[in-house]
Structures are given as structure tokens and as C-alpha cells.
Amino acid sequence: MLTILAVVAVVAGARIAVGQFGGGECSGQVRLSVSAAPEIAAAVQQSAASWVAGKADVEGTCAVVDVRAADPADVAAVLGAQQKVSLTGAGAPRAGVTPPDVWIADSRTWLQRLRAAAPRFAFTEEGSLAMSPVVMAMPEPVAKDLGWPDKKLSYADLVAQITTSTNFRAGTVDPSRDAAALSGLLVLSSTASTLDQRRPGTSNGLLRALATDTSVLRDDLMAQLPQGDDEGSLAGGLGLAAMSESDVVTYNAGKPPVDLTALYLDPAAAPLDYPFTVLPELGQSQAEAAHQLYETLSKSSGFRDALAVAGLRLPDGSTPGGFVSPDGAPKRIGPSPAAGSGEAAASTTDGATIDRALAGWSAVVAPARILAIVDASDSMRTPVPTARNASRMQVTLAAARSGLGLFSDDWQVGLWLFAAGAGPGNHRELEPIGPLTDNRDDVTAALSGIKPAGGDAGLYRTILDGYREVQKGWQAGRVNSVLVMTDGADAGQKAGDIKLEQLLTQLDGAKSADKPVQVIVVGVGDAVDEAPLERITQVTGGGVFVAEDPAQIGAVFLQALSLRTASTR
Missing domain, CATH: 3.40.50.410 (von Willebrand factor, type A domain)
Structure with missing residues (x-):
């Protein structure tokens, strides 16, 4: 059989098309469009390409897979508009972003928000493909000034620093558009609410402090980190932000002037869990193609290797071979080894809690x-x-x-x-x-x-x-x-x-x-x-x-x- 594998990468559109056309084993085409969070998109593309090259077919029909890297907030806005609802902060649909057949968002919280806004939106979750803990990231010298690694820091320590220190900057990506920032906001706000009983106004102070240094994009937040290890740069740069472990790994891999420290605090923030979501109204062949793609990604050793390169863990919270952990990172993350994935921790954050947190945030910013x-x-x-x-x-x-x-x-x-x-x-x-x-x-x-x-x-x-x-x-x-x-x-x-x-x-x-x-x-x-x-x-x-x-x-x-x-x- 003559197999032609077309892999086309368009940097501006962050689009990767994978197609298989051949004779003999399959005929015709079943097309599947996939929107994936940018950090996992390359890993998905590589495994999809291998699946197609390995004579994949769906009930005798050739598979054609189109993988597009897309900001989850943009996909959520498009899907919300399709259901005639809007999600706080997601904004209007962006030109060029279309509803996919399969959505691999970075977090199940997007699905919870859509389900709360449009209860009849009947998508199907196959399972998680990867996991990245949400950590409190600090420039290493700043963390050491607070006692790390000898002292086990708590959320209460960080909230006190954010709300009382006059020379400490905490920042965030807009949590209505960024799942890691939302997860961090939830745990910090919960701590602040408890501290309100002893120190009234802590919650308001926390939100105002974070709102002062809010970035729309993750890259903008990273640009505010200290650009030198001298006292002036450390004092002027961000001292704390909630990020995914993957963000910390990627940032440190770039050999910045000051490395980031990842703080893994208790209780753990809801992790990014990369759910493989099949959207409704697919034909039978498309649905089967989506299921086969999920099975391929879940079982592929190549996909696991690609996750390591992206700084992502396996769905059960363990680290794949070749994964470079931040200093002090646990080998395994999750409620327990029996939980099987990051889903259990993520699912403890319900839609009502998310809505309340984002409402309070919106009221401030x-x-x-x-x-x-x-x-x-x-x-x-x-x-x-x-x-x-x-x-x-x-x-x-x-x-x-x-x-x-x-x-x-x-x-x-x-x-x-x-x-x-x-x-x-x-x-x-x-x-x-x-x-x-x-x-x-x-x-x-x-x-x-x-x-x-x-x-x-x-x-x-x-x-x-x-x-x-x-x-x-x-x-x-x-x-x-x-x-x-x-x-x-x-x-x-x-x-x-x-x-x-x-x-x-x-x-x-x-x-x-x-x-x-x-x-x-x-x-x-x-x-x-x-x-x-x-x-x-x-x-x-x-x-x-x-x-x-x-x-x-x-x-x-x-x-x-x-x-x-x-x-x-």
C-alpha cells in the first residue's frame, strides 16, 4: 500500500493537519478536527501522525485528523456562543476559531463552566490525557527569603505576604481566561476567607493586590518576572503567581536570569488535567474515530515521551521518563495512587464555587x-x-x-x-x-x-x-x-x-x-x-x-x- 502522510504546520495559525490517503486497506475519508491547549498540541499531533501512518482506519474509511493549537478561552467562547451563552471573561468568539469535533482543553473547569451555563450541552468526556499540578511559583531568591526550602510554607503565609507587605508583588493571569490562575485564585481565596475571621478585609485585600498585576496572557505575566538577581530587579519584579508546573519547567528550561521555585502546598490546588472531550452531533464514524484517537493517545509510549518534553505528567500524576522536575517536586501528584488520575482532585471544584470566585474577581477588576x-x-x-x-x-x-x-x-x-x-x-x-x-x-x-x-x-x-x-x-x-x-x-x-x-x-x-x-x-x-x-x-x-x-x-x-x-x- 502506498501511504502518503501529509503533515502541515502553519505557525501563524498554530495548525497541524495530519491526513492519510491510501489504497487497499481503506477508502474515503472520515475527518476529525481537534483543538488542543497549546502546550499539549505538539504531543497530540505527533501521536496522531503515527496513528495515521500506521494504516489507521475507521470501519474501512481512511482517517484524516486536523490538530489545531488553540487557547482554551477562545474555544470556550466559540462553544458558548454556539449554545447562546457566554462565560465570564471569555469574551466574544475570536475570528478564525471554529467549534472542533474534539476539544483537549487544559482543565476540566472549562467543561464545568460550560455545563453550568448550558446544562443541555451534551458533550462526552473520554478521560484525561495528562496532568500538571498548579503550584505557587516564586523567584528562587524570594522563596529563600521566606524560608524555603527549610520552612514548609503555607497558603496563609503567602496570603499574609500578599496583603500586608509593601514591597512584594503578586500577579496573576486573568482567572476568567486561564485555568491555572483560576485554580490558584480558588485556594488563595479560600484561605483568605478563613483569615477574614481574624483579620477582616483579608479577602478584599487579596483580590485587589492580585488585580493590580493582572495579565491577559500568560506570556505577559512571565515577562514581569525579575530579569536579574540584584535587589532592585527582585523588588520590582513579580514575587508570586499561580502557574502550572509545566509553565515552571518550560520557563526554567529557557535559562532565565532567575529560576522559578515551585511550591507544592497543602491542600493541593486543582491540577490541569487535559480532558479529551468529544463534542455532540458527530456522525457515527467521527465518534468512532475520536474514540480510537483517544485510545491511541492513552496507550502510546511516544505520546508519553512527548508529554515529558512538554513538562507534563501522566494522567495519574506520575512523571514520564525524561521529565525534568522542578526542585523539590514530588514524584507523584494526586489524592492517592489509587485515584488513577488528576480527575478526582479537579472534580472537587464545583461550578457554583467557580462562579462565586469569578464573580468576586469581576467585581474588583x-x-x-x-x-x-x-x-x-x-x-x-x-x-x-x-x-x-x-x-x-x-x-x-x-x-x-x-x-x-x-x-x-x-x-x-x-x-x-x-x-x-x-x-x-x-x-x-x-x-x-x-x-x-x-x-x-x-x-x-x-x-x-x-x-x-x-x-x-x-x-x-x-x-x-x-x-x-x-x-x-x-x-x-x-x-x-x-x-x-x-x-x-x-x-x-x-x-x-x-x-x-x-x-x-x-x-x-x-x-x-x-x-x-x-x-x-x-x-x-x-x-x-x-x-x-x-x-x-x-x-x-x-x-x-x-x-x-x-x-x-x-x-x-x-x-x-x-x-x-x-x-x-
Whole structure:
């Protein structure tokens, strides 16, 4: 048989095509497109090429495999758009990125996020192909100053250094676009939340410190590491960042001026686990080709060798032959040898935990100009049994104060309340929209002073007036928003309020593509009528988020803030 193996590498597109065409053993073609995380793409291509060259066929049909290296965030954005959902931070689909038949992302967290956003998205996971622990990476001299390797450092040590030291820089890649950074954020945030009990404000301090040195791309983060071992370079460069072990191995292999130390802390952060994911709606032959490719990669000694070159471990956390470990790295990573792969550790991070972490992150890093409007009507006096009978108003204001603590000083925030008799249109300005550098204390004090002010009042006129107020002072470079916190009781049925159709008509006439203003509604309790509120946000952009149990409003509040888009013009 004459076999022609075509291997075409296009550097600009990071695309590798592997095809087999022959006579005798197979005929026709079954095509399979594969998008793989850049660090594993070359290993996948090599084994796919060997599979094809070895007369691979799928039920008598010739296999043609197209392997493309692609940023997992870009693939997630394309798949999200296909399902009519968006993932926080993933952004809009990038030109040239198309949905593959098989996706080898760097982490199962991408699948968890997609599954949470689009529960009907029925992809199939064959298993993990590789593993790379997520470590806390530090320039070696910086780690030694903290006592490494003689002292076993903890997350608490690192959080304290990040939040209290005046000459220590910790950085991160945007965790909404980078799985290793997300894993690191989760473990550091968990530690900071525990420390909040002894040192209030630790969580906010951690997020703000990391946000100060945030990079969109991994390469940008690496460029901020010290470029010399002198005191000035070490003080000016990054001192800490969550990275994959593979990143540390690759960086040190380049003989940098200062090597990175990888800290393997307890409990271990969720590792990168490279799931082999078969996307839905494939034909039977394509599905079989995908399964055969997975089996080939899982059993190939050549693939294991290629993983070692890429600085990646085997799925069970052991090191393949030729793997160059960072100093102090354990030979095996994972919950236990019986676990069989990194999947068990990764699966302990659920979608809700990821959503909360990214919501808090988004609340800190996205520049905003926001008018917060608090419902001070009589129904907000209703007690919440699950919050020790605190009123709806009390739990709402507690969530608002917590959120305010996350906002950086470059946020611009204003505050209104609305209730019957509160003022013209049944609403009253407590604080004009202004930078938190000047009015943080005033906004905090005004929040603390809000109490149910009297009779119930409708929402709609207040939403319209608030929308016009934000639009009037609209600023480029910021997310301009109206945030309404209400229990929504009898929305639109109060005397003096406008009708829903009037509101929708006037909002539609007022909105401007050049000056977008979105409306975000945080509903409190089980009396919120979501349908009319969703009609409002369909006109303006934004969304409706309801905490039927008001005791959970804190998480809902952060989730709502994470919705803010980059429609800043």
C-alpha cells in the first residue's frame, strides 16, 4: 500500500493537519478536527501522525485528523456562543476559531463552566490525557527569603505576604481566561476567607493586590518576572503567581536570569488535567474515530515521551521518563495512587464555587460607573427566617456593604433609595455618582442609614429615571450600569407608577448604541416577578438575579456584578 502522510504546520495559525490517503486497506475519508491547549498540541499531533501512518482506519474509511493549537478561552467562547451563552471573561468568539469535533482543553473547569451555563450541552468526556499540578511559583531568591526550602510554607503565609507587605508583588493571569490562575485564585481565596475571621478585609485585600498585576496572557505575566538577581530587579519584579508546573519547567528550561521555585502546598490546588472531550452531533464514524484517537493517545509510549518534553505528567500524576522536575517536586501528584488520575482532585471544584470566585474577581477588576438603587418600601421589613429573622432590608444592605468593600477606588458609585413619599417620582438621591476615592465613606454611611421608609412604591418610574441619570453622565472606558435591589413585590402596580409598556417604550427610545447603559436587578425573596423585569433587561442589556432565600443574597449580588460586560466603547 502506498501511504502518503501529509503533515502541515502553519505557525501563524498554530495548525497541524495530519491526513492519510491510501489504497487497499481503506477508502474515503472520515475527518476529525481537534483543538488542543497549546502546550499539549505538539504531543497530540505527533501521536496522531503515527496513528495515521500506521494504516489507521475507521470501519474501512481512511482517517484524516486536523490538530489545531488553540487557547482554551477562545474555544470556550466559540462553544458558548454556539449554545447562546457566554462565560465570564471569555469574551466574544475570536475570528478564525471554529467549534472542533474534539476539544483537549487544559482543565476540566472549562467543561464545568460550560455545563453550568448550558446544562443541555451534551458533550462526552473520554478521560484525561495528562496532568500538571498548579503550584505557587516564586523567584528562587524570594522563596529563600521566606524560608524555603527549610520552612514548609503555607497558603496563609503567602496570603499574609500578599496583603500586608509593601514591597512584594503578586500577579496573576486573568482567572476568567486561564485555568491555572483560576485554580490558584480558588485556594488563595479560600484561605483568605478563613483569615477574614481574624483579620477582616483579608479577602478584599487579596483580590485587589492580585488585580493590580493582572495579565491577559500568560506570556505577559512571565515577562514581569525579575530579569536579574540584584535587589532592585527582585523588588520590582513579580514575587508570586499561580502557574502550572509545566509553565515552571518550560520557563526554567529557557535559562532565565532567575529560576522559578515551585511550591507544592497543602491542600493541593486543582491540577490541569487535559480532558479529551468529544463534542455532540458527530456522525457515527467521527465518534468512532475520536474514540480510537483517544485510545491511541492513552496507550502510546511516544505520546508519553512527548508529554515529558512538554513538562507534563501522566494522567495519574506520575512523571514520564525524561521529565525534568522542578526542585523539590514530588514524584507523584494526586489524592492517592489509587485515584488513577488528576480527575478526582479537579472534580472537587464545583461550578457554583467557580462562579462565586469569578464573580468576586469581576467585581474588583472591571472598571465601573454604577447607580445603586435600594428598595426601601414597606415590604422590605419582612423577616428572613434563614437569616435569624433579620429583615430583607438588613440582608440586602449587608450584601451591598460587602460588595462595596470589593470595589477599587477607581469605581464611580452613586446611591438612591425608593419608596412611597421618598421624593419626586418616589425616589431620593442619597449620594451622587462619584469616585470612591472621594465618597466611599459617604456611600458606606448612607447604606448603613437606609431603613424601610414607608409605603410600597412601584419600580418602573425609578428604573427609568435611574437609567436617564446614568446615561446623562455616561463615561467611556467604564461599564455604565443601573443596579436595582428590590423584593419586587407587586412591581408596576403601585399608584403613581408608570405601566410596564410605557417603560419599555421609553427605554427603547432612550437607549443609544454609542452610550450603552445596562440594568441589573437583584431580587430578594420569593415575591419577585421575574418576567416583567427580564423584559426590561432585554431592552437595556443586563440581567435579573433572584435570591429566593434572601439569606443567599450575597452570592447572588456578586453573580449579578460579574455580568457587567465590556460595553464601554
